Amino acid sequence: MTARTAPREAHSAPTTSPEHGVAVRTSALRRVFGERAVLDGVDLTVHSGEFVVLLGASGSGKSTLLKILSGFDRRVEGDISVAKRRAVVFQEPRLLPWARVLANVTVGLRDKDARARGITALAEVGLAGRERSRPLTLSGGEAQRVALARALVREPDLVMLDEPFGALDALTRVKMHGLLRELCERHRPAVLLVTHDVDEAILLADRVLVLSGGRFHLDQPVDLPSPRSRTGIEFGRLRTRLLHELGVNEELTRYEPPGATDTTTGTPPAR
Amino acid sequence: MTAAAAHTIADASFRPSETAVGVPLEVEDPTDGRRTTGRRFVVPGWVRRLAGPVLLLALWWAVTGFHVVDSRSLTGPGSVFRAAHEMWGSGELPRDLGTSLSRVGWGLAIGVAVGLALAVVSGFFRLGEDLLDSSMNILRTVPVVALTPLIIVWMGIGEPAKIFLIATGTAFPIYMNTFAAIRGVDNKLVEAGKAFGLGRLGLIRRVIVPGAVPGFLVGLRWSWGVAWLLLIFAEQVNASSGIGYLMTQAQSWNRTDIIIMGVVLYGLLGLLGDVVVRLLEGTLLSWRRGFVGT
Numbered sequence: 021m022t023a024r025t026a027p028r029e030a031h032s033a034p035t036t037s038p039e040h041g042v043a044v045r046t047s048a049l050r051r052v053f054g055e056r057a058v059l060d061g062v063d064l065t066v067h068s069g070e071f072v073v074l075l076g077a078s079g080s081g082k083s084t085l086l087k088i089l090s091g092f093d094r095r096v097e098g099d100i101s102v103a104k105r106r107a108v109v110f111q112e113p114r115l116l117p118w119a120r121v122l123a124n125v126t127v128g129l130r131d132k133d134a135r136a137r138g139i140t141a142l143a144e145v146g147l148a149g150r151e152r153s154r155p156l157t158l159s160g161g162e163a164q165r166v167a168l169a170r171a172l173v174r175e176p177d178l179v180m181l182d183e184p185f186g187a188l189d190a191l192t193r194v195k196m197h198g199l200l201r202e203l204c205e206r207h208r209p210a211v212l213l214v215t216h217d218v219d220e221a222i223l224l225a226d227r228v229l230v231l232s233g234g235r236f237h238l239d240q241p242v243d244l245p246s247p248r249s250r251t252g253i254e255f256g257r258l259r260t261r262l263l264h265e266l267g268v269n270e271e272l273t274r275y276e277p278p279g280a281t282d283t284t285t286g287t288p289p290a291r
Numbered sequence: 292m293t294a295a296a297a298h299t300i301a302d303a304s305f306r307p308s309e310t311a312v313g314v315p316l317e318v319e320d321p322t323d324g325r326r327t328t329g330r331r332f333v334v335p336g337w338v339r340r341l342a343g344p345v346l347l348l349a350l351w352w353a354v355t356g357f358h359v360v361d362s363r364s365l366t367g368p369g370s371v372f373r374a375a376h377e378m379w380g381s382g383e384l385p386r387d388l389g390t391s392l393s394r395v396g397w398g399l400a401i402g403v404a405v406g407l408a409l410a411v412v413s414g415f416f417r418l419g420e421d422l423l424d425s426s427m428n429i430l431r432t433v434p435v436v437a438l439t440p441l442i443i444v445w446m447g448i449g450e451p452a453k454i455f456l457i458a459t460g461t462a463f464p465i466y467m468n469t470f471a472a473i474r475g476v477d478n479k480l481v482e483a484g485k486a487f488g489l490g491r492l493g494l495i496r497r498v499i500v501p502g503a504v505p506g507f508l509v510g511l512r513w514s515w516g517v518a519w520l521l522l523i524f525a526e527q528v529n530a531s532s533g534i535g536y537l538m539t540q541a542q543s544w545n546r547t548d549i550i551i552m553g554v555v556l557y558g559l560l561g562l563l564g565d566v567v568v569r570l571l572e573g574t575l576l577s578w579r580r581g582f583v584g585t
Binding site: 090092107108110112114116117118119127128129154155156170174 | 483485497498579
């Protein structure tokens, strides 16, 4: 523990001053849980308007990183500067069940036009007219769209999403990918999305970062034309590359259990 | 077949197994033959809830009417009602009922306010918990009634002493239940509230208090019962008005009808409290979709 504190001196440049066009900058970020350093030397820069996806296996520390960037975890070493106007979308919608949908969207806003902006944001995520609904009457996808509207209404410079579609069914997830991409193109915030879903990363990202062993091991720009689809050689190549980086060999997994989820590889039964 | 088996693992799971052919399976109708068809006559909730008390009344009437019990020990509903009618007419009952209600009302109001404030302070602030919670748990175990001599020394035997006794007794159930409910509020919601710019007051107002309402209502129901219990105690020890006083007086005249009228009144007032809390639950907890029983 004492041995690692020394390098901090080298990075003590003034990072609190506003940097033009940089929404997130961390250097030599380190977070220790007990004996284990979950994050160990994370250097991350996210420019405004950039869509960055953090990819990592479970337990790789990607959620911890988001927690630190949102200010929930203060037991951290290293330099951090994050855009002040920021919003979070969690894996669960985390709506207040006793408040109606609109009140959930505008929670914490004090400006006079909050109500009007909330209604606009709800319309943008396709929930116009649902302002007075109770959260418990919404489907999983609808609730997560309310959470998106709640982030959007703050006009953030940075949006952080922590596996936002992980709890949704596959069909809803496809729709949500489209919606998120569309919203981000319209409002151009910097986006930092955490996921373990390689396909999701390639479909959404301008840049994919792979987190393993406490630091980034790959910084992969994704230069696919939009609208993106899962088909195509380039997609497959990227997919293999990222999976390999995560320590998964696609060729082996392909034939493993009968009735595996990957329907594209299933061979028709012999007659 | 043998040539194909080498590369088609997929069809291994598809092979009809020996057990699937020929052996009859046990099957059943999952509804067990008891289908719920479109229209079914449903007894309204309030009728079902009233059935218990009505049955009790009928039993009382039967026991006294057929002289199973001596009428000096237990008078029938008829004579109790007559006594009530008579005392209402003379103005005695309205005065005593009013006195009792105002004692309970004030005591409960103060007790609830104090209990709620203490619960929010020690539920929300860790320092508050360290300073308050252990003391509250020690005081909670002291029977409030044991404080009566002290209260009399402090405040005499007037109205303030009675209200103080009720307030003290009712503050604890409110405190205990609300505190537990505050600590039961989902931390993820608190975290989200903070992330979206809620300050301390905002968190209390928008997240903590609404989340603690279910526990608070349990405490309120409990407190309502405690309030009447302490009222009876206060009025029977030292009072010159109130339902408890009425019953003590009746005891010295051997008027069981008046004593039982007092008991029935207490029961009805307890029911009133239940109705009030139920109405509160209906409006404050309309967002909930909990299990409502089968």
